[in-house]
Amino acid sequence: xxxxxxxxxxxxxxxxxxxxxxxxxxxxxxxxxxxxxxxxxxxxxxxxxxxxxxxxxxxxxxxxxxxxxxxxxxxxxxxxxxxxxxxxxxxxxxxxxxxxxxxxxxxxxxxxxxxxxxxxxxxxxxxxxxxxxxxxxxxxxxxxxxxxxxxxxxxxxxxxxxxxxxxxxxxxxxxxxxxxxxxxxxxxxxxxxxxxxxxxxxxxxxxxxxxxxxxxxxxxxxxxxxxxxxxxxxxxxxxxxxxxxxxxxxxxxxxxxxxxxxxxxxxxxxxxxxxxxxxxxxxxxxxxxxxxxxxxxxxxxxxxxxxxxxxxxxxxxxxxxxxxxxxxxxxxxxxxxxxxxxxxx
Amino acid sequence: xxxxxxxxxxxxxxxxxxxxxxxxxxxxxxxxxxxxxxxxxxxxxxxxxxxxxxxxxxxxxxxxxxxxxxxxxxxxxxxxxxxxxxxxxxxxxxxxxxxxxxxxxxxxxxxxxxxxxxxxxxxxxxxxxxxxxxxxxxxxxxxxxxxxxxxxxxxxxxxxxxxxxxxxxxxxxxxxxxxxxxxxxxxxxxxxxxxxxxxxxxxxxxxxxxxxxxxxxxxxxxxxxxxxxxxxxxxxxxxxxxxxxxxxxxxxxxxxxxxxxxxxxxxxxxxxxxxxxxxxxxxxxxxxxxxxxxxxxxxxxxxxxxxxxxxxxxxxxxxxxxxxxxxxxxxxxxxxxxxxxxxxxxxxxxxxxxxxxxxxxxxxxxxxxxxxxxxxxxxxxxxxxxxxxxxxxxxxxxxxxxxxxxxxxxxxxxxxxxxxxxxxxxxxxxxxxx
Numbered sequence: 168x169x170x171x172x173x174x175x176x177x178x179x180x181x182x183x184x185x186x187x188x189x190x191x192x193x194x195x196x197x198x199x200x201x202x203x204x205x206x207x208x209x210x211x212x213x214x215x216x217x218x219x220x221x222x223x224x225x226x227x228x229x230x231x232x233x234x235x236x237x238x239x240x241x242x243x244x245x246x247x248x249x250x251x252x253x254x255x256x257x258x259x260x261x262x263x264x265x266x267x268x269x270x271x272x273x274x275x276x277x278x279x280x281x282x283x284x285x286x287x288x289x290x291x292x293x294x295x296x297x298x299x300x301x302x303x304x305x306x307x308x309x310x311x312x313x314x315x316x317x318x319x320x321x322x323x324x325x326x327x328x329x330x331x332x333x334x335x336x337x338x339x340x341x342x343x344x345x346x347x348x349x350x351x352x353x354x355x356x357x358x359x360x361x362x363x364x365x366x367x368x369x370x371x372x373x374x375x376x377x378x379x380x381x382x383x384x385x386x387x388x389x390x391x392x393x394x395x396x397x398x399x400x401x402x403x404x405x406x407x408x409x410x411x412x413x414x415x416x417x418x419x420x421x422x423x424x425x426x427x428x429x430x431x432x433x434x435x436x437x438x439x440x441x442x443x444x445x446x447x448x449x450x451x452x453x454x455x456x457x458x459x460x461x462x463x464x465x466x467x468x469x470x471x472x473x474x475x476x477x478x479x480x481x482x483x484x485x486x487x488x489x490x491x492x493x494x495x496x497x498x499x500x501x502x503x504x505x506x507x508x509x510x511x512x
Numbered sequence: 513x514x515x516x517x518x519x520x521x522x523x524x525x526x527x528x529x530x531x532x533x534x535x536x537x538x539x540x541x542x543x544x545x546x547x548x549x550x551x552x553x554x555x556x557x558x559x560x561x562x563x564x565x566x567x568x569x570x571x572x573x574x575x576x577x578x579x580x581x582x583x584x585x586x587x588x589x590x591x592x593x594x595x596x597x598x599x600x601x602x603x604x605x606x607x608x609x610x611x612x613x614x615x616x617x618x619x620x621x622x623x624x625x626x627x628x629x630x631x632x633x634x635x636x637x638x639x640x641x642x643x644x645x646x647x648x649x650x651x652x653x654x655x656x657x658x659x660x661x662x663x664x665x666x667x668x669x670x671x672x673x674x675x676x677x678x679x680x681x682x683x684x685x686x687x688x689x690x691x692x693x694x695x696x697x698x699x700x701x702x703x704x705x706x707x708x709x710x711x712x713x714x715x716x717x718x719x720x721x722x723x724x725x726x727x728x729x730x731x732x733x734x735x736x737x738x739x740x741x742x743x744x745x746x747x748x749x750x751x752x753x754x755x756x757x758x759x760x761x762x763x764x765x766x767x768x769x770x771x772x773x774x775x776x777x778x779x780x781x782x783x784x785x786x787x788x789x790x791x792x793x794x795x796x797x798x799x800x801x802x803x804x805x806x807x808x809x810x811x812x813x814x815x816x817x818x819x820x821x822x823x824x825x826x827x828x829x830x831x832x833x834x835x836x837x838x839x840x841x842x843x844x845x846x847x848x849x850x851x852x853x854x855x856x857x858x859x860x861x862x863x864x865x866x867x868x869x870x871x872x873x874x875x876x877x878x879x880x881x882x883x884x885x886x887x888x889x890x891x892x893x894x895x896x897x898x899x900x901x902x903x904x905x906x907x908x909x910x911x912x913x914x915x916x917x918x919x920x921x922x923x924x925x926x927x928x929x930x931x932x933x934x935x936x937x938x939x940x941x942x943x944x945x946x
Contacts, residue, residue: 226739288745289692334738335768336629343691363738366768368838436770437851439843447841 214266214273216323217463218304220355221278222297222347223332224285227362232330232419233278235432235443236455239267258283258296279326285343294347301326301355305478327470328391328458329355332362333379333414337371340382348388354478356391356469358458359383364416364449365434365441372416379414390414392462396469409457415450418443617676619725620867623757624681625700625749626734627688630764635732635823636681638836638847639859642668661686661699682728688745697749704728704756708882727879730793730862730870731757734764735818741780742788750790756878758793758870760862761785766820766853767838767845774820781818792817795861796869813861819854822847889917896920 221229262279279300284293304325311321329351333344348357359379361367367375383390390413397403423430424440432443443451458466624632636642664683669676684700707726714723731753735746750759761781766774785792795814822845828837830844837846847855862870 224738286743288748289694291692334629334736335765336627338629341689346691363768365840366737366765368840434770436767436843438767438845439840441840441842 359414619678638823761818763820
């Protein structure tokens with residue numbers, strides 16, 4: 168026996184929060200939060216796309232790590248090219264796509280490998296093919312976006328994350344690392360990892376990481392998660408914890424062994440078994456959580472809203488400046504007002 | 513050019529007939545006797561052996577003879593009478609050499625080369641149980657970008673059981689670290705050549721008593737375990753150096769490899785070394801009369817190359833003992849445990865068994881090659897300057913460039929041919945006259 172009372176207008180609790188009706192002020196359940204369910208169902212049907220690039224010298228375990236991350240044979244391990252092949256090769260990029268599914272969620276995963284990086288005697292400009300590739304993907308997306316009739320879902324081939332493998336020397340960043348990360352930190356989210364970290368003791372690991380962080384700061388390299396893009400306090404706390412730990416020291420393997428009656432992924436040596444998913448042994452689990460479980464969508468957002476937009480603004484300004492039409496952008500609209508309107512979005 | 517195949521030069525022995533004497537040994541007492549007569553070359557033609565004191569008896573007797581009275585006369589030595597008539601006593605020569613060299617001390621120069629971060633300094637400290645790199649400062653990334661390859665030397669005097677060793681470690685910081693590593697081995701080859709040149713000059717000089725031998729006796733090259741075998745820079749470096757110094761290839765930081773991976777990598781590296789014709793240091797062959805155990809050890813040693821090593825600066829507690837090792841959350845790596853890594857084999861080979869052989873090969877093969885090459889260049893320059901009579905080698909002149917050298921060689925050959933033709937014609941004319 169509820170009495171029907173006239174519904175009073177919602178009271179505005181504090182001054183300054185005009186126009187925001189908080190949940191507790193509503194009488195009854197509107198059902199706004201059901202939107203989340205709808206979104207989830209839609210994205211599950213549509214599926215995700217994720218493009219990850221792995222960069223590093225040969226033999227650092229890039230393919231093994233990717234296979235371990237996604238628990239499937241996504242990347243074929245390079246069957247040791249012979250010496251003659253190595254010299255004549257410049258860095259070329261290979262991309263392999265797979266669709267993996269888990270609990271009804273489909274993901275189209277593309278792994279872009281960069282064999283030949285840093286393997287030659289003279290490695291100058293070995294990062295150029297990589298920079299070119301990344302910019303090409305942005306260009307493709309931009310072209311699609313500027314079409315008159317756009318596709319409903321633009322196929323996203325932009326590189327969302329670039330995992331850079333550092334050899335576990337224990338000293339500092341090498342010149343090639345600095346050069347590469349300086350150039351690429353501006354156009355893509357870089358996640359540096361220490362590869363084959365089972366050669367460092369815990370103390371050496373901590374020292375090494377500290378020195379790397381110092382070097383990164385001194386050279387002005389910004390790695391993911393970048394400080395500037397933290398949106399609120401919660402984000403900043405979460406990301407600070409991650410920032411204290413980068414670069415992650417990882418060990419990868421696809422072999423399983425028995426430890427205390429469980430089957431674990433690990434590497435068996437004469438002095439013990441290194442368990443890959445044990446946080447006391449290595450930080451593979453942290454990396455996996457970062458890339459897949461917690462920050463995957465964030466990586467995509469940063470790529471779309473920040474890196475891509477930077478590229479777009481630069482590109483459009485370039486073609487604005489060259490009014491004589493030397494820009495390679497095939498604009499079908501062709502009107503300059505449209506530029507300004509778009510660049511103000 | 514001398515090859516590096518070596519046979520242990522053995523004294524030629526000739527055993528004269530003293531089987532009669534051997535039959536005179538007392539019954540019941542086993543006397544093993546090897547008597548050999550080393551013939552002095554001057555007296556080889558003289559038929560009857562004479563007691564003129566020019567024969568040397570090299571005896572390896574296990575038990576001395578008792579029946580001296582029955583000996584044929586040519587066993588009597590001149591140097592000593594009385595009880596030890598047949599024992600000359602120069603079997604103590606090795607002891608004398610030993611005593612003298614202990615007093616003088618040994619010296620050994622070891623070069624370590626490889627990218628930074630492969631554990632070279634740690635390994636050197638572990639090998640010689642010293643701490644040579646206490647005050648080292650690691651350069652940060654900016655300083656490293658402008659770094660070139662340097663050569664640094666550390667000298668340390670080690671003494672053990674009265675034997676002194678002057679150990680020099682030549683380090684090569686900056687090797688292979690830059691983005692562009694073209695010819696990064698050039699400072700190293702220049703350094704080695706400089707040491708040879710300096711020794712050559714000293715040897716040809718007037719005061720030879722106190723020559724300082726700075727020649728590099730051995731180069732340990734560190735191959736990173738991360739790759740799939742030899743990289744281009746490894747191959748180029750080893751090819752540039754294998755004619756100048758003894759190279760021993762090592763797989764560094766072997767604690768990141770499982771036993772399977774270690775074996776695969778070693779096989780791969782051995783294959784590639786053979787394929788590219790890199791002449792690493794070869795262990796000398798065993799004598800055929802060494803015992804089986806030694807031969808077995810030697811075979812194992814050779815099959816184990818390249819050695820997979822782990823070094824450590826810290827001492828940890830393992831199995832109740834304090835050992836040099838590395839402490840991980842998943843276990844303890846012991847540096848001196850043969851099943852963990854090949855550090856013990858490397859140490860034994862480098863210090864305990866082959867140090868002298870390394871020095872010999874450096875002196876006999878690498879240095880002689882350098883010297884021959886140098887003299888050849890000098891004489892071709894002298895021939896050009898028409899000063900053939902000077903037989904004393906002048907101090908090495910700067911080598912002429914390749915173009916003039918080629919011309920000089922061509923002219924030399926032409927001259928030779930013309931001389932030969934002249935001789936032939938002269939001979940023909942002689943024959944005609946006769």
